[in-house]
Amino acid sequence: MKNEHKSHSTRSNFKLPDDYFNQLEDEVMIKLITYSFPKKSGFSVPPLYFTKATEPVCEKLFGSEKRHGFVVPAGYFNRTEIPTEIQEENTVGKTKVIPLKNFFLKQFAPIAVAASLALLLFFNYDRVGTNLNNIATADIEQWINEDLISLNDSEILEVFADVELTEEQYFDDEEVLEYLGNTNVELILLDEPVDE
């Protein structure tokens, strides 16, 4: 059977796609199955849809020029030289030329000066706050006296080598003896809780 096909093909000079006869049965069977399927998809479109379907696309792609109604001469945007009529118009009237340097000095110089001063003050203020060497000793003494900062004796001596601390006695011997005489020290040590 196969030889018959080959000889027929050779004699007539007609050619077939590869595997045509092997696939033919499958093709026919598939066609028979699909005969039972509905041929139409069942989808529909709004009335006159296809007459208007491409209008939004045209509006999107070509619409802007038509909407405002203005047109420009052909090749207008490709010009490399200024047209003579525009050049002539520009040379008719006298125009006042303000040098850029003067304009800058008049408009921007005051703003630049104000900004520089503001920056200077800001950075100087910051430096005073952070460098202890620039603080007068009198100021520190005042802060300590007013309890604005709390430093113990050794810390003060460490930071300020030139500061002399004077020893101050809060109780004299008589006061201490009197206190101990009136107080039961044993009771305090054994019974009462000690506040820390």
Add this chain to the structure above:
Amino acid sequence: MKEEEALLSALKDPEQRERAFRELMSTYKERLYWHIRKIVLSHDDSDDILQNTFVKVFRSIDKFKGDSKLFSWMYRIATNEAITFLNKKAKMQQVDIADLQYKMAENLEADEYFDGDEAQLTLQKAVATLPQKQQLVFNMKYFDEMKYNDIAEVLDTTVGALKSSYHHAVKKIENYLKKMD
């Protein structure tokens, strides 16, 4: 073919571009619309995708090298646009694309622009159960009656692979319809 060449050269000429593009849309709008519609099912979505397809065609016409037919190239753009749309929709609804398509087919009954009978509705549901590529092949071969060579050009695959896909699709649909009887 000569007509297509003339249309293409007019599309690339700024002076004739608008006229040529209107002609192109007028020629292919219905075929492209029905191709898109069978993928996304809803008329409104198909309308949006058809417009986006034409805009994309217009903007990339200079890149078209003529390696395939102009219509096959446009068909490919439309297919990509429709599938991208479905993927985005599935992502937004956080569902699998296969689930989304079946859900869309089930909702066809309520669609204002679907007036198919029971058999047509069942066929659409059956198509929605197929893998994406088999759906495309089935729609193009069965409904659009395209030749395998043309489908191969659109989907960038071989005729042999297409035939196999189509046969599988038909068998699956047959089984689905038998189950529904």
